[in-house]
Amino acid sequence: MHDSAQIVILTSRFDPHSDVIVQRLGEMGQSVVRLNTEDVPQSSEFHLTVDADGWTGALGLGGGRTIDFSAVRSVLVRRPGPFVYPDAFDAVAKMFADAENKHGYSSLWSLTECRWVSRLDRIRAAGWKPEQLHRASQMGFEIPKTIVTTVPEKVQDFFRACSGKMIVKTLSGPAGLAAAAERGAAVPDVDLRTRFVTEEALSGLDGVRAAPCLFQEYIEKDHELRVTVIDGEVFAAEIHSQVSPSTRVDSRSSDADIPFKATRLPGHMEELCRAFIDSYGLSFGAIDLIRTPDGRIIFLENNPVGQFMFVERRLPELRMTDALVACLVRK
Known part of the structure; x- marks a missing residue:
């Protein structure tokens, strides 16, 4: 790969980690392009050609910045967020455009053979918390007792099995709220931190029925x-x-x-x-x-x-x- 090979940072506008990494790479004289997902599709131009001779792809990002996917050395996946569409799009138009953009960009990323930190499909596969716990246990880690449930009575039984020392945490974290906001939903002010479950809280578990909740013994x-x-x-x-x-x-x-x-x-x-x-x-x-x-x-x-x-x-x-x-x- 030639010396002008590009390094792509796939993230969102507010990501201090990417700010530092882009600056460091620039100081080293590296060709680095930052792709913020908020700029897709309104401030970007997508092009992908597939024929018998192979494929070529390019992405224009404005200001003379272009990603030539035949010259990408590596991609860092940091904190990509949702794509942003014109306000004039109604809910149906946004859903259709989003499905098409996700399909197009996923195709482009899957075709790009370079050093990935890390590949998007592997990041997704590695993000499921119950699967992580199972894998960790199988590999030899000790893990906390854990349940994921929508049944309030199961929570009460687990609380007693943990001798009253139980915590609750979200499965999706901020990603779940981001997905809701992307669909235009009003996002509630939710405490995403891991926290104790008190005995008094057991009398108000009806909300558990709405979505699976993860409970663990407190160690x-x-x-x-x-x-x-x-x-x-x-x-x-x-x-x-x-x-x-x-x-x-x-x-x-x-x-x-x-x-x-x-x-x-x-x-x-x-x-x-x-x-x-x-x-x-x-x-x-x-x-x-x-x-x-x-x-x-x-x-x-x-x-x-x-x-x-x-x-x-x-x-x-x-x-x-x-x-x-x-x-x-x-x-």
């Missing part, structure tokens, strides 16, 4: 572990969330000054994290683990496009941005 922890795997390299950080009552369940629940510490996982656990990410065919993954007071390490979940700079800001010795940029530049 006491000494600290959280954020393990980021980039192209096989493992970066581990301890997050001592237990220092603050507001972050005891979810370290994202507060802006409290939580201590972070770079660490190294035991050899077998580091290899297990690497193997877990590799089992999906991913080049990147951000795994959430906890270490219990008695030293056990418990798997919680993996985010195939997870945030990592909140760790690197506190622990600059974990040079994850450098590792990601090197992965994209590598021929």
Whole structure:
């Protein structure tokens, strides 16, 4: 591949991670093009030709920026969001246009053979939380007891089986609200954080019937572990969330000054994290683990496009941005 090969960042307009990565690649003299999904289709021009001689594809993004898919070295998939359509489109027109755009762009991405961090279909396959838990358990991780249900009585039974120490978390997280907003629905103000379920809350479980909810036993922890795997390299950080009552369940629940510490996982656990990410065919993954007071390490979940700079800001010795940029530049 020639030296002018392009690096494509597939994301949305508000993504500080992509801001930093694009800047870093530019400083290195790399040809980098950022594709924000909000610019599709109104500020972009799509072209794909397929014939007996093969295929060619190009994407014009305005301002003289063009993606030539015959010259793409690598693609970083960060945080692509929904496409944006003219206000004049009614709901039916938006649904049809969206289906056509998704089909067209998915075809283009599937034809593009280059280094992917990571392929879209593999990111989707790696995002189902119950499947993650099953796979992690089969591979040798310890996992929390978990149910996903729409039956209030099952929740009450599980609460008792957990001796009253139970948490609830969303399955889709922000993606579910984004999808609703994309369809034009009024998006409610929903708390997406992992949180305790109290005994009083058990009397108001009718909302569970509307959509599957994920409930887990709460396991006491000494600290959280954020393990980021980039192209096989493992970066581990301890997050001592237990220092603050507001972050005891979810370290994202507060802006409290939580201590972070770079660490190294035991050899077998580091290899297990690497193997877990590799089992999906991913080049990147951000795994959430906890270490219990008695030293056990418990798997919680993996985010195939997870945030990592909140760790690197506190622990600059974990040079994850450098590792990601090197992965994209590598021929």
